[in-house]
Amino acid sequence: MSDSSTPGHAATSPRTxxxxxxxxxxxxxxxxFLAVVIALxxxxxxxxxxxxxxxxxxxxxxARPSDFLAAxxxxxxxxxxxxxxxxxxxxxxxxxxxxxRPLTESMTFAIPLILAGLGIAVGFRAGLFNIGAQGQIxxxxxxxxxxxxxxxxxxxxxxxxxxxxxxxxGAFWGFIPGILKARTGANEVIVTIMLNWIAVSLIAYVLTLxxxxxxxxxxxxxxxxxxxxxxxxxxxxxxxxxxxRLHWGFVVAILATIFVWWLLDRSTIGFEIRxxxxxxxxxxxxxxxxxxxxxxxxxxxxxxxGLAATSQVLVGGGSLTAGVAATYGFDAITVALLGRSRxxxxxxxxxxxxxxxxxxxxxxxxxxxxxxxxxxxxxVIVLLIAAPPLVRAIFRLPDPDAxxxxxxxxxxxxxx
Amino acid sequence: xxLELRGITKVFxxxxxxxxxxxxxxxxxxxxxxxxxxxxxxTLMNVLYGxxxxxxxxxxxxxxxxxxxxxxxxxRAGIGMVxxxxxxxxxxxxxxxxxxxxxxxxxxxxxxxxSARRKxxxxxxxxxxDVDPDALIEDLPVGVQQRVEIIKALSRDAQILxxxxxxAVLTPQETDELIKIMGELKAAGTSIVFITHKxxxxxxxxxxxxxxxxxxxxxxxxxxxxxxxxxxxxVGRSVNLSVEKSPAEVRDHGLVVSDLTVxxxxxxxxxxxxxxxxxxxxxxxxxxxxxxxxxLAEVILGIEEAAAGSVSLDGEELLGRTVRQRLRSxxxxxxxxxxxDGVVASFSIAENLVLDLYSTDEFSRGVSxxxxxxxxxxxxxxKEFDVRLTHIDDPISTLSGGNAQKVVLAREMSRxxxxxxxxxxxxxLDVGSIEFVHKRIVAERxxxxxxxxxxxxxxxxxxxxxxxxxxxxxxxxxxxDAAEAGADGINRDALGLMMAGVPLEDAVQQAAGHRSVLASxxxxxxxxxxx
Numbered sequence: 015m016s017d018s019s020t021p022g023h024a025a026t027s028p029r030t031x032x033x034x035x036x037x038x039x040x041x042x043x044x045x046x047f048l049a050v051v052i053a054l055x056x057x058x059x060x061x062x063x064x065x066x067x068x069x070x071x072x073x074x075x076x077a078r079p080s081d082f083l084a085a086x087x088x089x090x091x092x093x094x095x096x097x098x099x100x101x102x103x104x105x106x107x108x109x110x111x112x113x114x115r116p117l118t119e120s121m122t123f124a125i126p127l128i129l130a131g132l133g134i135a136v137g138f139r140a141g142l143f144n145i146g147a148q149g150q151i152x153x154x155x156x157x158x159x160x161x162x163x164x165x166x167x168x169x170x171x172x173x174x175x176x177x178x179x180x181x182x183x184g185a186f187w188g189f190i191p192g193i194l195k196a197r198t199g200a201n202e203v204i205v206t207i208m209l210n211w212i213a214v215s216l217i218a219y220v221l222t223l224x225x226x227x228x229x230x231x232x233x234x235x236x237x238x239x240x241x242x243x244x245x246x247x248x249x250x251x252x253x254x255x256x257x258x259r260l261h262w263g264f265v266v267a268i269l270a271t272i273f274v275w276w277l278l279d280r281s282t283i284g285f286e287i288r289x290x291x292x293x294x295x296x297x298x299x300x301x302x303x304x305x306x307x308x309x310x311x312x313x314x315x316x317x318x319x320g321l322a323a324t325s326q327v328l329v330g331g332g333s334l335t336a337g338v339a340a341t342y343g344f345d346a347i348t349v350a351l352l353g354r355s356r357x358x359x360x361x362x363x364x365x366x367x368x369x370x371x372x373x374x375x376x377x378x379x380x381x382x383x384x385x386x387x388x389x390x391x392x393x394v395i396v397l398l399i400a401a402p403p404l405v406r407a408i409f410r411l412p413d414p415d416a417x418x419x420x421x422x423x424x425x426x427x428x429x430x
Numbered sequence: 431x432x433l434e435l436r437g438i439t440k441v442f443x444x445x446x447x448x449x450x451x452x453x454x455x456x457x458x459x460x461x462x463x464x465x466x467x468x469x470x471x472x473t474l475m476n477v478l479y480g481x482x483x484x485x486x487x488x489x490x491x492x493x494x495x496x497x498x499x500x501x502x503x504x505x506r507a508g509i510g511m512v513x514x515x516x517x518x519x520x521x522x523x524x525x526x527x528x529x530x531x532x533x534x535x536x537x538x539x540x541x542x543x544x545s546a547r548r549k550x551x552x553x554x555x556x557x558x559x560d561v562d563p564d565a566l567i568e569d570l571p572v573g574v575q576q577r578v579e580i581i582k583a584l585s586r587d588a589q590i591l592x593x594x595x596x597x598a599v600l601t602p603q604e605t606d607e608l609i610k611i612m613g614e615l616k617a618a619g620t621s622i623v624f625i626t627h628k629x630x631x632x633x634x635x636x637x638x639x640x641x642x643x644x645x646x647x648x649x650x651x652x653x654x655x656x657x658x659x660x661x662x663x664x665v666g667r668s669v670n671l672s673v674e675k676s677p678a679e680v681r682d683h684g685l686v687v688s689d690l691t692v693x694x695x696x697x698x699x700x701x702x703x704x705x706x707x708x709x710x711x712x713x714x715x716x717x718x719x720x721x722x723x724x725x726l727a728e729v730i731l732g733i734e735e736a737a738a739g740s741v742s743l744d745g746e747e748l749l750g751r752t753v754r755q756r757l758r759s760x761x762x763x764x765x766x767x768x769x770x771d772g773v774v775a776s777f778s779i780a781e782n783l784v785l786d787l788y789s790t791d792e793f794s795r796g797v798s799x800x801x802x803x804x805x806x807x808x809x810x811x812x813k814e815f816d817v818r819l820t821h822i823d824d825p826i827s828t829l830s831g832g833n834a835q836k837v838v839l840a841r842e843m844s845r846x847x848x849x850x851x852x853x854x855x856x857x858x859l860d861v862g863s864i865e866f867v868h869k870r871i872v873a874e875r876x877x878x879x880x881x882x883x884x885x886x887x888x889x890x891x892x893x894x895x896x897x898x899x900x901x902x903x904x905x906x907x908x909x910x911d912a913a914e915a916g917a918d919g920i921n922r923d924a925l926g927l928m929m930a931g932v933p934l935e936d937a938v939q940q941a942a943g944h945r946s947v948l949a950s951x952x953x954x955x956x957x958x959x960x961x
Binding site for chain 1 (some may be wrong): 475528731733752753754757758763765770771772773774775776777781785786788789794798799801
């Protein structure tokens, strides 16, 4: 499944090889990859900078530079080793379950990032800067949790209804900025940011209401029924006695990724979304209703963000708290950017960020490096993605957006 | 001053824009540089003006080799350039514009505008320019703005003046005036390099003609050559300039537009426009850019809203219907600005070919796109319209302008049409593509479709139209039957006058008593052809 391929990009294409090469050399994939590499390198410098041992050796760096280098290498490699152990495979653990557990943790963290990231990505493709995933997650969470604890239903049906509730809640919260933009031209960035705050107040209020506030604290809803929780994904038979948190929400994330790929690349709706995003004038001239596309896109984006909430609420013993969205709504923007707004790219970027989160925790506990370094790495990635020309300049890559020099000269000629 | 270019070569990546070009411009000569879009004319002039560094070759002024690291050096050496898109500041006066770039300053560093004004007046009087040094640029008509650019060049003592496609933005009358000015300048000893792809003008003004094709000089021609000879030289094969078409077989049904008004704020941009187009005829809407033609076309499509009036096709009212309904009911629409409204640059050629048809049963099942059909359609259409491409899945931005335009035409003309509206259908195209596009439009007419062509090119209007409606400030000044257009050029002149707002009858009368430079040149050439 190559999500970046345009319709009809079958294997029959005679120039598949060169096109792949062009994509890799001049394309976005390389930029994303290099952005991560540079961000990790800058993170490494900061780790060394903050390390006490390195600070000591730096005082006599001219006398014995090897000490300084060794100490730096030690600090950076230890930190990144811990990051890897916490995120992928803990080779120092004693049982197989413990060795594999970090990867399942990364995948668990990745679920909401992937789902909300997909929502942001769909918006980007339509030319909409949807900052509202945070609010959409919250409202989706409220609905999912309510269906989860208030109804008594058979297992599978209950879970499916809760998922549907989450999607509907998010979709509703996305519909508002969509319809406002379509009808009045209200800027979606501003409206979604305001709606984020409204959602924060809304959930604080909801938690003080009747059934949500069974405990009387106003902080936490009742636990959802076990019939509404995602079952564990990895069966006990495979890893006996495992305590993995990874659940079927990950399958939802995979399905959502496939759905978004189909939507964008294979459906008439996606054709409209992409056309309106790339050139709204031409879309309008071709008879598309850009307003309708805006509303539809925001509803889909909101529904995906709402699904992100279900992975947080619908777990065994889960309940709704004011912190249900954590910072997923904002991290999702980075994920979508890093994934170049492509479904597969967003999925992989979500996994990477999930890994950072899982690994950062272990890194903080076994090395002197604080988890904040992970935020620095994420922030540097945003900066680099937002400034692709910078990355191109550093690595002297050609600009894929500009026509080749030859045709640019021809364009000039034509304009003259 | 004599200018000589020897073996100028300029390479961009794999494209050789200029390939060992030799050119000699004698003092006091009007030398036309003729070539299609993309032939390398502008590149050559940008090398001469110091904007590009040549990869090889020499520039000689009065037999002395010179190099120009930048435009400033070229200006100091006596070379002036008037770009197609004027480099003027709208809120400056004429004098300020002329002073811009080499501001004359008094002892205390104070701007000496008085000397700039004097200079404008002096040059203006010498060549009969009639330009007020204190007028604001934004208040001046395009033709006068161009004169300001020429004054600017002359005020820096330009001995060689490069005019890059100077007539592209002018009405026929303004073109006439420019041709007179060029004559005056020539008489005063200024050499002029005149870049163009318009054959008529070249024959009317040039002393010598150098034809460039694909970066190479393919020949020199004398102004006595016929247009067909020049066109063949320019394109590299024989071309048929006139559009062959049989007399219109007019049918009853068609488009009826009555009292149509479009407002921009409270000012009407289309003002109570009324006309009919019958099946099987081509109505051309002529006029200088920005007189309401764009809005008229867009209100027929439905992306612009009408304030009053009606547009009915075969008796059905179109106003009030959505764009999609109109397109699906048989309206073919070729937008004026291809890159903004006609195609989505990042979409593939195949996707662009179904941009307004993707959701029909032919190309989709439910909400799922039928990629096979879309690909088949692309293969068939691109073959039929001879679109030169590498692969139908390549982004359309990889195509040249002419081929992209063919994609738009192929999309809009490949279904049964009840009305075709094409704005500037050949803008920016080379001669070969223009020929093809014209043939297709005439073929559509011959099938009985009513056709509206919006064009600012009078040559195109006269070649295609059965009737010509001239728009000026949102109104239709008059409608002329193109079949009456004699070879004596009366109608061409009348149309030109109407484009400047002169009512139909006055225009015809005035035109009968006056003959434009271009029309005279035509008549002279025809006389020669007969003998």
